[in-house]
Amino acid sequence: MTAMERGPPDLSPILLPRLAGFVNFLRVRGVSVGVGAELDLGAAVTRIPILDRGAFLQACRITIAKSPWDLARLEAAFDAYWSATFVPPNPEGRFPVAGPPRPAPDGVSSGPPSGPAPLALDRNGVVQVGVYSPDAPAPGHHLSLTDRRRMVALSSGARRFRRYAATLPGRRYESARRGRVDFPATARHSLRHGGEWVAFRLHRKKRLRAELVILWDVSGSMREHDGDLFALVYSMQRVAHRSRVFGFSTDVQELTAAVRGRTYPRAAAAVARSLTSTGGGTRIGRSLDTFLARYGALLHPWTTVVVLSDGWDLGETDLLGRTLDRMHRRCHLLVWVNPYANDPAFEAATAGMREAIRHVDLFLAPSRFESPRPFRPIGARPAS
Amino acid sequence: MGRLGRGNAVGKKGHFEDAEQVIEAFGRQLYIADRPLAMAVFLAGELQKPLLVEGEPGCGKTEIARTLAAAVDTKLIRLQCYEGLDARATLYEWNYPKQLLTIRIEEKRKNAKELEAEIFTDEFLLKRPLLEALTYEGPRPPVLLIDEIDRADEEFEGLLLEFLSDFQITIPEVGTIRGKQIPFVVITSNRTRELSDALKRRCLYLYIGYPSLDKEVTVLRRKVPSLGTRFAQEVAAFVQKVRAQEDFVKRPGVSETLEWASALLALGQSKLSREVVEETLGFLVKDAQDLQTLQGGRLDALMGPR
Secondary structure, three states: OOHHHHOOOOOOOOHHHHHHHHHHHHHHOOOOOOHHHHHHHHHHHOOOOOOOHHHHHHHHHHHHOOOHHHHHHHHHHHHHHOOOOOOOOOOOOOOOOOOOOOOOOOOOOOOOOOOOOOOEEOOOOOEEOOOOOOOOOOOOEOOOOOOHHHHHHHHHHHHHHHHHHOOEEEEEEEEEEEEEEOHHHHHHHHHOOOOOOOOOOEEEEEEEEOEEEEEEEOOHHHHHHHHHHHHHHHHHHHHOOEEEEEEEOOOEEEOHHHHOOOOHHHHHHHHHHHHHHOOOOOOHHHHHHHHHHHHHHHOOOOEEEEEEOOOOOOOOHHHHHHHHHHHHHHOOEEEEEOOOOOOOOOOOOOHHHHHHHOOOOEEEOHHHHHOOOOOOOOOOOOOO | OOOOOOOOOOOOOOOOOOHHHHHHHHHHOOOOOOHHHHHHHHHHHHHOOOEEEEEOOOOOHHHHHHHHHHHOOOOEEEEEOOOOOOHHHHOEEEOHHHHHHHHHHHOOOOOHHHHHHHHOOHHHEEEOHHHHHHOOOOOOOOEEEEEOHHHOOHHHHHHHHHHHHHOEEEEOOOEEEEOOOOOEEEEEEOOOOOOOHHHHHOOEEEEEOOOOHHHHHHHHHHHOOOOOHHHHHHHHHHHHHHHOOOOOOOOOOHHHHHHHHHHHHHOOOOOOOHHHHHHHHHHHOOOHHHHHHHHHHHHHHHHOOO
16 A cells, blocks of 8 residues: 555545556656655645646646656656556556667667566676667676775775865864854863953864765776776765766766665666666767766865776867866866876876876876875876 | 735735735736746645755746745745854854853852853844744744755755754753744755755755746846837847857856846847947856857857848
8 A cells, every 4th residue: 555545535536546556657767756755746636726737747746856857757757647548557557667778689779679678687796788889898887896895995095085185164173263162162261261261262163074076987998997996986975975976988977866875786786777878989078078068066166076087088189178177177176087097107198198187186096095195186287 | 725825915815725826926026937836836835845946046046935925925034055054053052152241240149050040041042044933923934945055064954854844943951942833944956966865855846947038038028127028038039049058157047137138228228239248248147268158259159140
């Protein structure tokens, strides 16, 4: 029995199961509808002219959706579910979830798949998902769990990195010349002077928290480092006060919802599922430019941007330079993590990497997060 | 019955009976409310739930609360969020200097227990916006605007959960304070970060995007009446073109359009010309990089052939 079926009592017995079915339909389609929202919808429909389709849709939007993405999904589902011709395939309102399209054997896209393709983990913990474009590498992202000791080391490194990049106030206070009155300290100070209130002691919050924007290159050239980099992404987003995670190759895709609040295996599975639309090839400059256009509002003087990429750019290098320059001007720190940077013979040989290194504050290898050494800027700032 | 609209300002019966009445009441306050917005305000009143409004900057999110307060003739209590906002700035704070002074004055006449009873009373309590909204004693519930919540810490969201769930505040020295009337809460966010699911679950949700050309013309005509219909259309069409530039860091909202239109009027213009647009671009485009892009040739393309 759903929450809708238990109440509210004013709902008509004909409408009630259909509303409950609609909520189930939305859940199957990826809209997270809580019991509270379900009851709100039930209460809302008793207060609107239910035969007014527009008013009913508005009530659904207001009570169920919690983000712009929910709104888009809800509207599509609303049209499908409440259309005159629609007949739910079973009483539960459940539908097979369509998987990603698979490439045809001859290497040419063959249009929509004939049936739903289930998502699955293979024996190695690799989520097999369809990834297709003319120059795409083998499908699937290897995001399986690295060994536990490495995860602990990475978490510790991510916390050190957070302290290095901290710009936001934490809960702890430190004494300061300007700030709020610290009454306990003022009282202690007065006791040292015979109980006279000599002067107010001031304190302010310590800068302990960081806001991170993580841009992870998920293109084919990075495929062999997927597991290591995802472990780093996962550790960083866990320790940061605020974090947003994006994957990019030829386009940008937000992965925050797939990573946040999940255990490592669940996050890995969710991310791999989310990366279905990732094509082959890398357009770092174009992707970062798209990121700025879509999510530019995320960059503030207190934000740290971390780009995880090998710098292998098939796009315009000039655009990459310009975009990194724009990002660098707008954020607190711009950090580049290159999986090849710990190789002693490493040189910034690719055009993309040569351009990038001029604009970043820190250039690191992923393994640097496992070392207890403090982070130091490379000092290679762009000539303005 | 909507808990807000009991004043004379709203409808014959004195409350929002439906979304249409919200549109009318907002219209009287010069706010062009479309149906989704009106429905959200109506349902938030009916269901007694906070309304979370997200959307592009400058599209009238904060204005909803102001207009609502004016439409129902009640007080607007505003809490502007910022980094590091805490309970002392949002709930209550003891007036420490006054307490210390009272102790010094009264310490010889009263014992410690009497002093303690005296200094932890309402007289020494500084009410901050959330407590003020709960204890408001006007004829109608106040409108509490929690503005730009995405600027505050996640801990503040936690603090807010308690307030929004029970509409009560517990002060250890005094006890639990419950509101006699539940305030109408409007929470706004610019989506610079994702809000917690727990907060979103407690709210009804409304997203406000950029307005269509027709709506923007109507807003211009309503807010800047001396702007002619034709000039308003010209201004709105240009703003729509600027807004369509996907590579812009900060696209102009409705507030920028209104500012720009007022500036054009102040300059005595009745038609857009390249020179005037270039001189007044700063009113419309608020990012240096976007400004450079426009001045570097994009403006000609947007203005069309001379």
